Amino acid sequence: xxxxxxxxxxxxxxxxxxxxxxxxxxxxxxxxxxxxxxxxxxxxxxxxxxxxxxxxxxxxxxxxxxxxxxxxxxxxxxxxxxxxxxxxxxxxxxxxxxxxxxxxxxxxxxxxxxxxxxxxxxxxxxxxxxxxxxxxxxxxxxxxxxxxxxxxxxxxxxxxxxxxxxxxxxxxxxxxxxxxxxxxxxxxxxxxxxxxxxxxxxxxxxxxxxxxxxxxxxxxxxxxxxxxxxxxxxxxxxxxxxxxxxxxxxxxxxxxxxxxxxxxxxxxxxxxxxxxxx
Numbered sequence: 001x002x003x004x005x006x007x008x009x010x011x012x013x014x015x016x017x018x019x020x021x022x023x024x025x026x027x028x029x030x031x032x033x034x035x036x037x038x039x040x041x042x043x044x045x046x047x048x049x050x051x052x053x054x055x056x057x058x059x060x061x062x063x064x065x066x067x068x069x070x071x072x073x074x075x076x077x078x079x080x081x082x083x084x085x086x087x088x089x090x091x092x093x094x095x096x097x098x099x100x101x102x103x104x105x106x107x108x109x110x111x112x113x114x115x116x117x118x119x120x121x122x123x124x125x126x127x128x129x130x131x132x133x134x135x136x137x138x139x140x141x142x143x144x145x146x147x148x149x150x151x152x153x154x155x156x157x158x159x160x161x162x163x164x165x166x167x168x169x170x171x172x173x174x175x176x177x178x179x180x181x182x183x184x185x186x187x188x189x190x191x192x193x194x195x196x197x198x199x200x201x202x203x204x205x206x207x208x209x210x211x212x213x214x215x216x217x218x219x220x221x222x223x224x225x226x227x228x229x230x231x232x233x234x235x236x237x238x239x240x241x242x243x244x245x246x247x248x249x250x251x252x253x254x255x256x257x258x259x260x261x262x263x264x265x266x267x268x269x270x271x272x273x274x275x276x277x278x
Contacts, residue, residue, distance in 0.1 A: 014129040025118075025130045026135055029075040074257045079125070086252040087119030089144070095260045102194060102258070105235035110215040112239065112256060118144040119251060141242075142194075142210035148249065149198055170199050176248050183248075186228035186242035193225055 010030065010187040018025030074092065091112045093100065102108055117139050120128065127134045139148045153166045174195050177188055190209060197205035205225075211217040212227055222229055230238055243254045 002180055008126065010130045014132070014269055018129075018132075024072045024075055025129060026075065026132065027079065027125045029072055030079045052067065074197050074259055078255060078257065082119040084252050086250055088252045088255045089116055089118050090255045090257070091116040092259060093258045095258055104241075106215065106230050106232045108245045109230060109235040109238050109242075110213070112242070112254075113141045113213040115139060116141050116144055116254075118148055118249075140210070141213055142206065145194070146198065146206075167199060173248070177245065180244055180248055182244040183241040186234075187238055187245070190227055193227075200253055204229050206226050 002110075011031075015025050015031065018028075037080070078090045078092065081090060093108075093111050095102075095117055096180045100107060117135070120138075124134075124138075138144055143174060149170070152169060153163075156165050156169065157163075173194060177183065177191055180188075183191075190212065193205060194209040196202065197209065208217055208221050208225060212222065214231075215230065217227075219229075245255055247253075
């Protein structure tokens, strides 16, 4: 993580600009966080590191009044999760996004895929702080996965390899996905289709898979590609398969955070808020 003593002026300016709007910045929160160290240390040591090493997930519910730093805490912890070895991918979801109900797991999965971000190093985080538009370019499963593949391709080319070596990399990745014992066949089939799209620069197929993972692909499109429709009954399988894919990509797993926006608190009854969170 970036050391506070070494923050470039442009990064500091980006953080201050975000704070002037009354909300913590999407990235850079940990650089000015005070007072949460003991709590975060306990969760990191007792649960986050254990999850990465043992594969056991955990959940935390944070309850606090307006303005007490819930979003600040979530974003601080997200940066810590991304700095683990191996790092975690993250998906921050607002429960005000269409009044998302957590009982509708298909809609939850779609929102995870819209908001997912792969781990970022200090340089990437600095770029996100200075130019917030950079976040949108790598947010969402299609964008994150495509950026990750492009980075692998650039690495191979910088090492003197040609494009064939990159195609070998994709085929090796495909093989590891097919052999994975946790990912379900329906999810593997969709990733197989997406890898074909990236390999052949077939953006029609890439866009179709992106829409499928966001619940926007038509029934005709689903039939065309022979995909299995995502429903509330099978969405958990897709979520578990996503986590397994992230581990194939050498990440530690997935951190999902659900944040209830403050402005809704004043108009939503206690009962309706409880129903959303059930």
